[in-house]
Amino acid sequence: MNINYVLKNIKNPDVKIRKINNLVYIIFIESICNTSVINDFIVKPIIKYKINNMKDLNNNIYNSQKIKIYDYKKFYKLLYSGFCIICINNKFIGFETKGTLDSGILVSTNEKSIKGPKDAFTENYQINIGLIRKRIRSNNLVIKEMTVGKDSITNISMIYMKNICNKNFVKKIEKKLNLINIDYVANSNYISELLDKNNNIFPTTLSTERPDLASFSIMKGKIIIIVENSPQVLVLPTFFIDHIKTQDDYYQNSKNITITRIIRFIALILSILVPSLYLALTTFNQETLPLSLLINFSMQREGIPFPSFIEALLLWLIFEILKESDTRIPYVFGTSMSIVGALVLGDASVSAGLISPIMIIIISISAISTFLFSDNDMVNSLRFYKLLFLLLSSIVGIYGIFISSLILIIKLCNMKSYDYDYINFENKKDLFDSLILSKKYKFNKRESYLTKNIKRR
Amino acid sequence: MKKIILLLFIFLFTGCFNYGELNKMAIVTSIGIDKVKDKYLVSVQVINAKKDNEKGSNITVYTQKGHTIFEALRETTLKSPKKLYGGHMEKLVLSKEVAEDGIINVIDSFERISDIKNEFNIIILENGKAYNLLKILTTSENIPAEYVKHTIDIASKYTSLTYSTKLDEFLSLYLKKGIDPVIPLIKVNNYNKDGSTLENINTSSPISKISTIEKLGLTKNGKLIDYLNKNETIGYNFLKKGKNKTIISLKCDNNNYISLTLSNKTKYKIKKDNNKYFVKYILNISGTVNEYNCDKDLNNKKNLRRIEKKVKKKIDNYLNQTINKQYNSNSKFLGLENIIYLQNYKYNNEKIIVKTNTNVLIKDIGQTNKSLKGAKKDEE
Known part of the structure; x- marks a missing residue:
């Protein structure tokens, strides 16, 4: 290795090269390093003790990480990950001087909790691992680190419990991670899509920002993957029920939460079924409605220029646009948008006679029902099926609902989340537990389909 | 490809659906049958879907003559802007003449057509024409058909002074050996006055009123032959x-x-x-x-x-x-x-x-x- 070659090749303005004398150079990147650390603990001793050989350097510089560099690939990797590299007589050595480039540990914003811990994962890779370590202080916790991305060189780490997690599954995931060939990893969902290439609509990995959920999943025998620069941590494998539960369930009275869960299941069914059922009943199977209800509906539909299907589709589209704009809109415009959304679109379209009030109720019920699920992937996949139901019920009525529910059930039962069944019917107790939350003192077994080590105590 | 063909079968092999928007159809709640010479006079009572603040009657009655009931019903579409929909029929009113001539002669098409539900009440009108009864506007129940149906149902449930007979019960009893169905009777008070105007419901004591009679009609071979008294x-x-x-x-x-x-x-x-x-x-x-x-x-x-x-x-x-x-x-x-x-x-x-x-x-x-x-x- 030669310092002249390095000096010739590095032209970026943020790469700083400090020449102490002809033999000693200090190379670091200002933007990702902590310059005060470099000043105090690297530059100061070098100048003070007039260091010009490796032995003096080793004796006088105090740093937790010291890495000797023998090739350019390693050199660049360390340089770009915040190391300060010292070159003495064409010998290179790196010291860790990373600066903190994140906002610190903040409150989880997307997955809200009433009673649970409120901290959330950050963009900082080390802090994220620390948040897990803080919760599971076991020697069995394995953190396997690897790098992904040709240009981004992103650190990712696979975390699991050695004694709980299925070994074959760990091997398989590790192999898959090693095979990933990509230039740039923007966020953790890149990894999840590269791991599971089956074109499933329902999510098979859960991306969460809550460390308590991640640690809970580790203890169940799942693997979590932390990706550098991503505040979302991947949990895999996940099943249908994992996207419906919330971690908050476990922090509250189990009997009350059972009711909440039942309500959540009802909401799941409502969110898919309500628009299509309304459409099927009013346009095909009117005889199933009671007379007074039928007259009520027909009164509301009087004078509406669109067919029911177009009306439902239109209103649904408007709602989706509203929802999407609500997530993208800067905070200051929030109120003006709610006025436009609620008053102009809702009230005015009814009084203008474009859309029947009952259709607004129907679409709102279905929309509100989806808000119960914190996982956005799940909400979006429900939306897909909602549309399928709507489409088929507009063609053949109730019969279409039967066909589409068959499609949904067959798809769900046929689906695999990695090697496991997406909906597991083998163990009835597990199935029962997914609906009814038992008391904490009864929590003595793990789900048997994930691990062989099912005993908790 | 196989899957797609199979899916196509699912859609092609069905015939039990029938598309219709609610505002494009007229909900038939009652049908009345009178006899005029050798033809039947079929009157159809249809709901007018109107918003609450709109004025006007909430029913319309269309009449049409025909040799058969179905002929008359189909020709009613000449007069109605919307397609008639019989899935929610509540009652079939027969005038005394028709009932004595043979109830069974007029109810075949109601049983045959799949669009019409066969759970409506069969009622005999004691006085006057069924056509006039269907025109009467009622208070307390917006829909006159529901008014009559509920009156009969409640009377038969709580007082035993009448007995409500539905079409399917009537037919099953008619077809059985050794038993004949009975039919409830209603009458119109103040038959001569016109109950079809809004004035009839804008008062606390309507002039034209429909009420159940404490009598039952007895049938033999599908014909009205006699009555039971109270x-x-x-x-x-x-x-x-x-x-x-x-x-x-x-x-x-x-x-x-x-x-x-x-x-x-x-x-x-x-x-x-x-x-x-x-x-x-x-x-x-x-x-x-x-x-x-x-x-x-x-x-x-x-x-x-x-x-x-x-x-x-x-x-x-x-x-x-x-x-x-x-x-x-x-x-x-x-x-x-x-x-x-x-x-x-x-x-x-x-x-x-x-x-x-x-x-x-x-x-x-x-x-x-x-x-x-x-x-x-x-x-x-």
């Missing part, structure tokens, strides 16, 4: 297997009356003896005192037993009237032959003798023991 109707409802409720009032001393709500459970037993069949009805009746104006204390068991005896006598009187009517009538409205047939006997026109066994028990005397008059007397 007492016989009560008796008929008591003899029906199942649970019934009725209200009864009788004298508890020389001048004053007592009124009771009775609910009964009826069972029957059949015996064959000397080429004669004995059908024995066992009626367990329990009563609640609703009104009592005599002096005697009801807490006294003796007084209660005396009242129970009187009730039993009165009910036996009703039952005997009904049974006598059955002996003398051509219509097999009680279905005695059917009862015997169901018990796996080989019935061959033997004589049937009906006996009754009535047990009356007053279970509840209400919140006070004595009548108000009796209480006052005791104080003095």
